[in-house]
Amino acid sequence: MKDQAEVMARALGSGGGLxxxxxxxxxxxxxxxxxxxxxxxxxPGTSAATIVEDET
Known part of the structure; x- marks a missing residue:
């Protein structure tokens, strides 16, 4: 389970990766x-506020 969690965290962008x-x-x-x-x-490189602003 630990290995699966680490792989999924990396897949979601943890550790600075895309x-x-x-x-x-x-x-x-x-x-x-x-x-x-x-x-x-x-x-990457955007805050939630910036994304909301872009979408409106």
Missing amino acids: PWVTQNEARESFDTNPKPGGDHLPR
Whole structure:
């Protein structure tokens, strides 16, 4: 389980790397329910406020 958690953390962008799976893809691999808005990869170098501002 520890190895799986480490791989998934890296896949989600932990450790400064670029993410290559979405939150919902990660959740699906562990048979957990999807989260609303979890189908998009995070945009590196942006804050949540910047993303909301860009979308409006």
